[in-house]
Amino acid sequence: MLSKVLPVLLSFCACYGGPASDLETATNDHPTFVTALYYTEWSFYNKHYPIDIPLSHITNIYYAFAKIDLKSEGTYWGDENIALEETIPLIHEDTMSSFGARDENLYSYDYAKTSFEAESIVNSTGLIGQLLQMKELKKGLKVSLAIGGENTNHVFEEATSSERKTERFCQNLVNTMRKHGFDGIDIDWEFPDPKSALKLSNLIKILKDKLSSAEIEDGMLPNTYLLSLALPLDVSSLKTYQFETLRSYVTYFNLMGYDISGPWSELANYHSNLYSLETKSVSSVDYSVQYLLDKIDKTQLILGMPNYGRSFEGMGAGLPFRGCANIPGIKQEQNQCIVNYHNLPPKDYTEVHNYTAGSSYAYSNKGLGIVFYDSPQAVRQKANYVKDLGLAGGFWWDSYGDNYRVKENRSLLYSFVDELGGLHMLKMGDPSSNFRPEQADGTIASSYATHCSSPDLQIFLSIVSSWFFFFLVFML
Numbered sequence: 001m002l003s004k005v006l007p008v009l010l011s012f013c014a015c016y017g018g019p020a021s022d023l024e025t026a027t028n029d030h031p032t033f034v035t036a037l038y039y040t041e042w043s044f045y046n047k048h049y050p051i052d053i054p055l056s057h058i059t060n061i062y063y064a065f066a067k068i069d070l071k072s073e074g075t076y077w078g079d080e081n082i083a084l085e086e087t088i089p090l091i092h093e094d095t096m097s098s099f100g101a102r103d104e105n106l107y108s109y110d111y112a113k114t115s116f117e118a119e120s121i122v123n124s125t126g127l128i129g130q131l132l133q134m135k136e137l138k139k140g141l142k143v144s145l146a147i148g149g150e151n152t153n154h155v156f157e158e159a160t161s162s163e164r165k166t167e168r169f170c171q172n173l174v175n176t177m178r179k180h181g182f183d184g185i186d187i188d189w190e191f192p193d194p195k196s197a198l199k200l201s202n203l204i205k206i207l208k209d210k211l212s213s214a215e216i217e218d219g220m221l222p223n224t225y226l227l228s229l230a231l232p233l234d235v236s237s238l239k240t241y242q243f244e245t246l247r248s249y250v251t252y253f254n255l256m257g258y259d260i261s262g263p264w265s266e267l268a269n270y271h272s273n274l275y276s277l278e279t280k281s282v283s284s285v286d287y288s289v290q291y292l293l294d295k296i297d298k299t300q301l302i303l304g305m306p307n308y309g310r311s312f313e314g315m316g317a318g319l320p321f322r323g324c325a326n327i328p329g330i331k332q333e334q335n336q337c338i339v340n341y342h343n344l345p346p347k348d349y350t351e352v353h354n355y356t357a358g359s360s361y362a363y364s365n366k367g368l369g370i371v372f373y374d375s376p377q378a379v380r381q382k383a384n385y386v387k388d389l390g391l392a393g394g395f396w397w398d399s400y401g402d403n404y405r406v407k408e409n410r411s412l413l414y415s416f417v418d419e420l421g422g423l424h425m426l427k428m429g430d431p432s433s434n435f436r437p438e439q440a441d442g443t444i445a446s447s448y449a450t451h452c453s454s455p456d457l458q459i460f461l462s463i464v465s466s467w468f469f470f471f472l473v474f475m476l
């Protein structure tokens with residue numbers, strides 16, 4: 001059965017991206033939205049691969065992170081082998097990290113093992129090779145290279161400490177982007193202090209300039225390469241940014257709408273609350289969004305949401321705590337207290353969504369603690385918020401955390417898209433503008449995409465394919 005179904009599934013996927021722009025022109029009387037996921041290089045070690053991201057539901061992927069090499073003003077990979085060389089299966093049997101179509105029934109280990117032995121399993125060359133293959137599966141999907149990450153203020157400062165260094169750094173970033181077939185650059189400078197604000201503006205300005213030159217060389221329309229910038233939630237930090245400069249160069253600002261509270265806080269509390277709480281902390285996602293809407297265009301702002309919770313050994317919001325909640329079977333670092341969403345709510349915990357706070361929590365029925373996170377209801381509330389304010393869309397940190405198992409019907413990404421109004425509400429990149437890596441270095445991403453010629457057939461298939469994932473699961 002699988003040997004017949006799989007090529008069909010892949011060809012439906014292959015056709016899926018193409019028609020989105022047809023659908024868009026057919027129904028361009030409504031705004032469309034971005035849905036983006038950060039894919040972290042280290043989620044490879046959890047057997048979570050880029051292909052586990054549900055292609056049908058996303059428009060953008062950020063590959064995190066390229067690190068900054070101060071000796072060359074260039075970048076390097078955290079693990080070059082897995083980024084570029086390791087053999088990575090395009091189809092694999094690990095159910096924990098699997099996406100929608102790979103429900104337990106379809107891809108149970110035993111089932112997969114017996115079925116795949118007869119299949120010629122397609123492998124990818126490195127995580128980045130797999131991302132390129134995914135762009136073939138979904139034309140118009142945009143994959144950006146994210147640079148930096150946590151605690152990178154110092155390295156960014158160094159890399160931009162003179163005009164000459166900044167020029168070289170930007171040129172290297174653009175070269176790396178083109179060499180590996182990315183569609184854009186995501187700057188995760190976490191976070192500039194007041195004295196580095198000017199350097200950040202200068203970096204973004206020069207980077208945009210280099211991207212524009214690359215667009216001309218690559219025969220692309222202006223603003224095809226994406227330039228995005230991660231933003232902290234804290235308004236006192238946001239005051240550092242020179243938005244009047246940045247807004248004219250940046251495609252998307254990715255607001256990190258999480259980590260408001262954690263083990264470093266005085267009291268246990270929500271960490272991604274949409275609205276302010278009665279307790280001490282005035283921080284909220286909405287508070288920062290309102291601040292930003294005065295500074296940048298609303299269609300530049302992507303709302304960031306967590307695919308994880310933060311736990312506390314305590315009794316509730318605004319109350320003292322001792323450390324991480326004790327959750328049997330879940331390992332947490334004491335300075336993080338992070339629990340992936342796909343493990344939430346834990347066994348013997350009760351989930352509650354707080355509409356007033358615009359986020360959720362689960363408390364232990366045995367008094368072991370509390371975890372704050374976004375439930376599907378919280379994400380639906382945020383989807384309406386994005387729609388009402390006309391923001392660009394939503395992104396999540398990170399793709400490994402979500403629960404894509406269709407039967408459990410808990411995926412945050414699926415809930416968000418559903419609440420927006422469905423797949424036709426997603427903004428698809430122009431497939432013809434997808435960068436072809438052979439332009440840069442002579443290599444071509446391996447492709448098994450089926451060519452779909454008839455536009456009517458494409459539209460038909462795009463509608464069918466979205467239901468097909470669900471259908472598959474119940475059939476097999």
Ligand SMILES: *[C@@H]1O[C@H](CO)[C@@H](O)[C@H](O)[C@H]1NC(C)=O
Pocket residue numbers: 087089120121122123
């Ligand atoms: C794919 O990779 C696996 C694991 O490395 C290997 O055993 C298999 O032969 C590869 N398949 C193909 C078709 O290259």
Ligand SMILES: *[C@@H]1O[C@H](CO)[C@@H](O)[C@H](O)[C@H]1NC(C)=O
Pocket residue numbers: 276277278279352354355356357
């Ligand atoms: C929801 O949050 C509000 C605001 O912080 C708080 O007053 C209320 O008690 C919370 N309700 C629940 C059920 O947690």
Ligand SMILES: *[C@@H]1O[C@H](CO)[C@@H](O)[C@H](O)[C@H]1NC(C)=O
Pocket residue numbers: 409
């Ligand atoms: C999934 O859950 C949502 C919200 O609870 C509900 O509206 C929807 O019908 C469910 N879908 C399925 C397939 O059960």
